[in-house]
Ligand SMILES: Cc1cc2nc3c(=O)[nH]c(=O)nc-3n(C[C@H](O)[C@H](O)[C@H](O)COP(=O)(O)OP(=O)(O)OC[C@H]3O[C@@H](n4cnc5c(N)ncnc54)[C@H](O)[C@@H]3O)c2cc1C
Ligand SMILES: Cc1cc2nc3c(=O)[nH]c(=O)nc-3n(C[C@H](O)[C@H](O)[C@H](O)COP(=O)(O)OP(=O)(O)OC[C@H]3O[C@@H](n4cnc5c(N)ncnc54)[C@H](O)[C@@H]3O)c2cc1C
């Protein structure tokens with residue numbers, strides 16, 4: 001059992017949790033994730049670790065309520081326990097000193113890009129971060145990102161805060177201003193990552209993306225997390241989750257994320273129903 | 280022995296089974312087990328050979344005549360304990376061992392007709408002891424004070440852990456998943472091996488002092504070298520075979536195409552057949568095609584029926600004779616209404632506009648000259664392609680070595696396929712203090728061979744521990 005030490009709501013339906021998991025905390029590196037199972041009947045869901053504290057023996061996750069399991073997790077409180085937390089999984093982000101790194105997080109993607117920005121900065125890079133959300137109220141971790149970066153740029157789709165538009169357009173702006181950029185790292189919704197890649201590609205700026213395919217075991221055993229990278233089949237959990245963005249088949253990834261759309265709805269409706277009954 | 284000719288007149292006792300029409304709709308066990316009377320009758324067939332050939336056929340050398348003798352006398356718990364002396368998982372082996380190729384193949388009665396039903400009797404004794412709470416705990420020697428780590432809780436790891444504990448060592452079993460058992464819990468279906476049996480075997484290990492840590496991925500949560508630093512003096516790696524193979528044909532990433540590992544894991548480990556009571560979903564296809572001809576393919580296709588498929592079909596590129604699956608499993612599948620498209624090979628998976636599978640293109644094959652495995656190799660017939668409709672496709676093509684341990688452990692020798700090189704008799708690897716066995720050494724094999732490897736390694740590790 002893994003105790004929830006702390007919980008905080010960052011924006012509407014986006015929450016941060018600190019969970020007691022000393023062994024994972026000891027090992028976790030930027031870019032890695034855990035797999036959680038809330039209870040006996042629960043499914044295994046992957047979530048990126050935003051931070052860890054080896055002293056306290058804790059890891060932090062930031063998650064968004066999108067379906068049954070994430071909503072159920074959101075209902076859990078400080079002091080409650082999660083049945084299983086396994087990790088750290090996935091390859092750590094490749095961190096080296098290369099010059100200027102632009103870290104781009106869209107929506108919930110700000111949370112997983114944060115530890116990478118921190119690690120890139122610690123390695124001696126100049127870090128420019130671009131974070132965005134649909135609207136001002138949904139923007140998360142601005143303060144943390146500002147502290148982790150040499151420069152922070154913000155955008156919202158509706159113009160309610162920062163630049164009026166998408167994070168990919170902000171990147172375009174940097175490129176247009178001839179800002180030297182050695183590496184782009186981007187995490188967020190699939191269409192956003194794709195858009196960022198399309199901006200960077202003509203300028204041949206190496207762009208790393210972190211993919212979020214559906215997973216079960218997270219150890220390379222089942223193959224559900226397969227993605228196509230440069231025409232080759234790779235397993236997201238053991239070969240990734242980070243890949244060269246220029247080689248990713250994003251259309252296929254989007255499609256595969258919809259594998260269980262029907263079942264997800266059944267699950268969610270049933271969950272909402274039991275929640276109502278309990279009230 | 281000579282004055283017991285009557286014994287051979289008792290025919291091999293049949294195992295009662297669930298009716299195929301019923302069982303194809305439920306997940307309950309197919310063979311129902313012997314009654315006490317049938318078990319005694321079957322036991323009476325054994326000639327109690329002085330030099331029992333059957334024992335030589337068993338990879339863990341179960342004292343077969345002795346335990347069968349005890350069943351004959353009605354001492355069922357005694358029989359179970361007798362088996363447990365050399366086989367940590369009798370209820371499992373009695374069910375899933377390919378007995379027809381092992382102990383029973385060697386039985387003297389095989390030549391004269393039908394072998395003694397050794398597996399069925401083994402199952403009977405183990406079930407009896409479990410259901411009557413009569414599994415006695417062994418007398419443990421005084422603790423040696425040595426800490427040992429066993430990585431992976433499949434049959435190899437379970438056996439190794441049990442034996443080391445019985446030698447007085449302090450054993451911790453590390454498992455990556457949330458449940459121990461390896462393939463026994465995530466792969467082999469409930470209707471062939473009820474999960475309660477695996478749980479009770481694990482429980483036995485806990486009772487004799489083995490500690491279990493689930494959710495621990497060695498190589499990630501802790502490395503092999505971390506384990507040494509944490510005071511473990513010897514380590515056994517029984518991490519199984521890993522990554523599922525695909526065919527590299529177009530359309531394999533369409534929605535509704537599964538690897539057998541994923542399909543079976545969702546159903547067995549995650550209980551997706553109970554969705555939405557259990558949270559993990561699965562596509563319950565009406566028209567399911569399973570590609571492959573091994574036990575794993577049979578398990579997948581029979582699961583498909585139980586999930587409600589109207590048509591469930593095996594597509595295999597050779598003929599029935601070359602099929603590697605156990606005859607009994609093929610027979611069970613046929614009884615349940617599984618169809619077999621033999622001498623056929625998929626060339627492409629076809630999808631609809633939403634990205635879901637809608638069919639599979641098949642090419643006919645004919646058998647050519649025998650290949651390296653001694654089986655006649657299939658040769659494609661040009662221009663014979665046709666499409667069969669399907670809404671779910673399961674690829675059951677075997678697995679590759681799992682790379683995680685290898686990638687994170689220094690000085691561990693691997694062969695060219697990435698499997699760990701280990702001494703056949705001791706399980707010793709190139710890294711001092713590290714032993715390995717089971718599928719991660721041999722590639723996909725059998726439960727009993729994995730157990731045998733765990734057993735040999737435990738013995739060698741015990742010797743090694745005396746030297747340090
Ligand atoms: C390596 C990795 C890291 C991740 N890190 C985070 C994280 O830090 N924070 C976070 O909130 N989420 C993260 N995700 C996604 C998270 O796992 C899913 O949101 C979660 O499994 C949804 O479960 P659910 O039961 O609530 O929703 P479901 O009912 O399963 O799905 C509801 C909706 O979410 C979409 N969805 C399902 N699975 C995924 C997925 N794997 N990725 C994206 N969308 C999905 C579905 O298409 C559907 O529309 C990560 C995924 C991966 C693979
Ligand atoms: C569907 C199916 C049906 C089968 N049917 C039969 C049958 O009828 N009869 C028969 O004899 N054989 C059968 N087999 C084969 C048999 O199950 C295997 O040969 C046997 O289980 C191998 O045992 P093992 O202990 O080596 O590995 P496994 O059973 O694979 O167990 C390995 C364990 O190690 C864990 N692990 C992996 N990596 C790590 C890590 N890094 N850290 C910690 N833990 C880790 C895994 O999660 C797993 O629990 C079948 C196999 C399958 C897949």
Ligand code: SF4
Nearest residue numbers: 337341372376381382
């Ligand atoms: S363990 Fe397997 S091979 Fe050995 S006696 Fe039992 S059924 Fe036969």
Ligand code: SF4
Nearest residue numbers: 325326328333386387
């Ligand atoms: S060989 Fe057959 S008859 Fe002889 S002891 Fe073994 S099981 Fe009995």
Ligand code: FES
Nearest residue numbers: 218220222223237
């Ligand atoms: S999640 Fe199963 S192989 Fe990646």
